[in-house]
Amino acid sequence: MAASQLTASSVSVSARNLVSFEGLKPSAVKFASFGVLKPGGLSQRSFQGLVVQAATVVAPKYTSIKPLGDRVLVKIKTVEEKTGGGILLPSSAQSKPQGGEVVAVGEGKSIGSKTLDITVKTGAKVVYSKYAGTEVEFNGESHLILKEDDIVGILETEDIKDLKPLNDRVFIKVAEAEEKTAGGLLLTEASKEKPSIGSVIAVGPGPVDEEGNTKPLSISPGNTVLYSKYAGNDFKGSDGSNYIALRASDVMAVLS
Template identity: 60%
Template sequence: MATYQMGMASGLSLGSCEGLRPALLARGRPLCVPVKRFLTVRAATAVGPKFSTLKPLGDRVLVKIKEAPEKTEGGILLPSLSQNKPHGGEVVAVGDGKAAGKEKLQLSVQPGAKVVYSKYAGTEIDFHGVNHLLVKEDDITGILETDDIKDLKPLYDQILIKVQEAEEKTVGGVLLTQSAKEKPSIGTVVAVGPGAYDEEGKRKPMPVAPGNTVLYSKFAGNDFKSADGSEYVTLRVSDALAVLS
């Protein structure tokens, strides 16, 4: 993925060189000059028009990224910085499979499938003017059988959790404001994947099942909101810390 650097100069401070670089003039008197800081911006790799096809290798999958909405449901135009980057799209091409020991395993997704993937996964590609993502199948969270995240079918060792609603009051009965409510890291398992493969190409058993209430790592996975407003998170089962009962 191509990377560009955008320089940002800090403001000039009178009477202090803090955060600035001193530069010597001809008479030896120092002058404070701004120090450039850099913001790294990731951009899609552009594939030239002379290439008509793109065939993923191995266990890689080419996904056509679902475009972010340009307007809110109320019709308000969204600036590009406020548009939520989508984490899903449609599979358009797949590789030949992955090796597990002596076994050659076929991929679980096929062209036409609607999928959700990890938000930091893969390489973005501008192919014929359309944004795509070239990603390993292991980084695909699951297959969307409908347009609602609650119907996600997880792949490999991924699990789908419905997040428990934040407490409205403290233990002492004090009503919490919206900003004071801590995001919970507890939820109910809705669906689980079939398990990751071991070195012999066999599925590893999943330690959780639908209906389990689990405690999970606070910053793990990907957050989604269903059509009814409920919050869900998808994550690897290794990020589930404990089963609660």
């Protein structure tokens, strides 16, 4: 029995409902043909081009980007193409960066009649939430426009253990996973449960209330805490230790 052939030389999704700005154009990824369909499947038809939006590209005629409000423009750190031992990494194995350098900041956040200045300054090396912001290609380099609240902390060295958390963030060194069960059985790596207990390394100054005042956190460095298992952003230190940065509201209890 013959099969129906479906071809798609140009497949695209309309951007009619997307907001457009002069000088900004989305880069596109085009998909090849769909291959062969069996009888009884979709009827033979063609589409006018399926496009997946990636980073927004700023036209060369624009020479600067000025973030507004409490937004920050960060130049994304280049993805590592080699391991520490010099082995080349395929693109699928390269971890997406979660850090970069602040290159521009907005005028600040408005709370009532007050405007609070942005606490991060240009030139600062920052770590941000993994899925935050909008990626922009500007001057041939990848940038991210995100809100200040999406910045996890400032990193003054190359080691994540020195992260200085911002706002209501708490930075925790994760406890080692248990090697044995209560009955003394050795656990394999696959059966070890991810710990949700750790020691607080550093805390942010605290959240800002509606009057613009900072409220200090009740958690202190040195506390051993129990936190929500699926919260925050995970990091691996240069010493092999695991760390997590999360909001104070995701810390459920202090252990003693």
